Amino acid sequence: MVIDSLSHGRGGGRTAPEPTYPGGMGRSPFTLAAAVTAALPGAEVTGARALTADGDGRFDSAVASLSDGRELAIRVADDDDAATELAAEALALRALTAGARAMLPFRVPEYIGETRVSDGRALVTELLPGFQIEAAHVPAGRGAAESMGAAIAAVHSMPTSVVRGAGLPARSAQESRDEIARVVDAAASTGRVPARLTVRWREAVADDDLWRFESAVTLGGVQSTSFLFTDDADRGPQVSGIVGWHALSVGDPAVDLAWLSAAPEAADDVQAAYAQASARTPDAALDVRARLLAELEFARWLVHGDSLRRPDIVDDAAALLEALADGLHAGDLTVIAARSEGVDSAMDALDSVPAGAVPTADTSMQTDAYNPNELWRDEDLDAADRDDPARDDAAHRAEVAGLDTEDLSSLRASTTSGDAGSGPGLPERADDDSSSPEDEAQRAARAALQRWKSSDSE
Template sequence: MARSSLTLAALATAAVAGLDVVSTTPISTGLTGRFDSALLTARGGEQLIIRVPTSQEAETEQSGDLVALRALTTGSRGRLPFRAPEFRGQAPVGQTRGHVYDFIPGAPASLESLDHSVELAESFGLAIAAVHSLPTSVITDAGLPVFSASESVRAATSVKDRAASTGRVPVDLLTRWSLALDDSALWQFQPAVIHGSLGPESFLISGERVTGILDWSNLKVGDPASDLYWLSSVTREESATRVFSGYNVGRAGPVDRQLRKRARLYAELEIAKWLVHGSDLRDAAIVDDAVGMLNGLASTAQADLVNPLSSDTGRVLAVDEVEAMLSQTPRREPVNARDHANAARISDDD
């Protein structure tokens, strides 16, 4: 059951010494979101946000968010052209804890926001570039994860292999992904500080600029392209190009000329992850959804031969070669009615 505004206000008062809340505005409830949250207005006009996780997954995310936000020192925050949330206090509630942060003005962004203006699209790129330009000591000093270029390609290869093991990925896509993953030139990048969970919903915007970025729980050192894959979903190609343009202007160091291709690869592998997720759950609806998207992607890729993912297409594997490769990969048994029932039970438990 969702917690009332009065409960959240009392919890915030316990979390932040001297806080005098005069009004609260609910933001979400446990019925529609992963957090019970509210905007708090304190006497004197200061505004804060309180969030209480409604699931174990949300609690884990909030704990990771707190660690990351504490890693962003005053000096590193001063390098950013936007605000990241600042933790103000916490208080126990039931089996979890409520966290209080300062409020960052701005409206939640969407993919359509990128079409609003050239300036706003470029502001997205500048904001992402500022994160990637932070010194990696921000991460290492906090003991947060660090992934090398070789570890990044191994992780991507693992996703491709797991998807291939389902036997549901079009051969042309496996060829396309394998060529990209085997292309050493594509993976010659300098790992950087990355947000790790970026999507349009991570941004707060006002007018022509990004005012804040939220959800820092996956902060790490890794492949900068993994923070940009979501741009492949932008309807207008020129909007995505403007984001990359702003990114290249704001990014410290040499331009990564393979950045956009790796971002595209990560976007395609997100569908592969969805297929693996459905296969692991033996959820036919998820599997069918993923297969439909993969078939559509395969058709698009075939029609766009001038834009391969790899920097050098190399020798294209013949169909019988790819089929031979797939025959060496164990496939899952067909899903039966009992498996469907178990998947439904798991979903209900979640």
């Protein structure tokens, strides 16, 4: 679905709901907007509104309108982890100099300043326009999928000096491999990972061919909602901006393609566009590592819950892993089977994982998405129809507590769910000899957006 967050005053005539303020602090947009002047001395704030896209509750956020016409986003951390993320975001945005930004075919939020609101760290950035699309609803073909692949390739083509010069993290291929091995071992030590998954992951770690890659500048785990789109009358949705730069680093480029496990319709076209736009040496194992990394997000969530002694998180993660294991084909125990046997990919296992189980990053607190009804004209649209005994010692907890995780607390498994990540089907191709495949793909993309529009008010 298209994420629409212009429900306050710009929703195409729709009645604006009462604003809600994510996070435990509940500061109003006016309180937050007033703090913008501390980060940007001399700024004249003329208005404020809530950032209305749903977030994961770790930030209070608002949009401040300035007298010069600019709109700024202000986010205030709700806990220490969120404060660390804001600090990393600020460092990354400052590392992206004008020269670095000129290498990218899309916009990156400008760093405006930092301040404190009460006891919370606050970051002020430029608000980028655009709409977002959830992974399962990214359509195949020309438009969004191809633009996303090219955008990722552009990030990966940036010189690593941009990141290294700013003192941001950098990992070699071997260091990335070693980190994955630690995650697998830590997850297995909980005793909650199905044996066949442990075997699968350890065989992947042991496969030398899988880890022969050149490290690149990465976003550190892009998600579909990291991309902001605007409409192009001829090419369809095009990436106009990317948000979520707090994990900017040098490392395995596969980390920015792992989200494709949740985008079955668009995955092939995103990967093809990425390969075509990439100036890097081809990496035959890129998609295999990406699928491995997607599976390991469930393992990270398990390790996170175990380190915090949170049975609820552990149980959620274990259920996801059970569903993942149950979805494996007979004999398909290795992530690398697809390369050697030509069988279905490892991520077919996610068909048994509930929809929405694939982790997502919180990017909604960095943009206010345009209503697609304002970007697409009806006359432009065609008709549409996620072993070893558990250890409970302090050394183990200290070892795993620092592993990167994403908050998947809302992802409760339901093994009776249908296919995960299966978006709405695209319309069947009409029998029209005069239409090229590209034209049909374009019509499909527009038809999908038409359906998103139709469900926007539901």
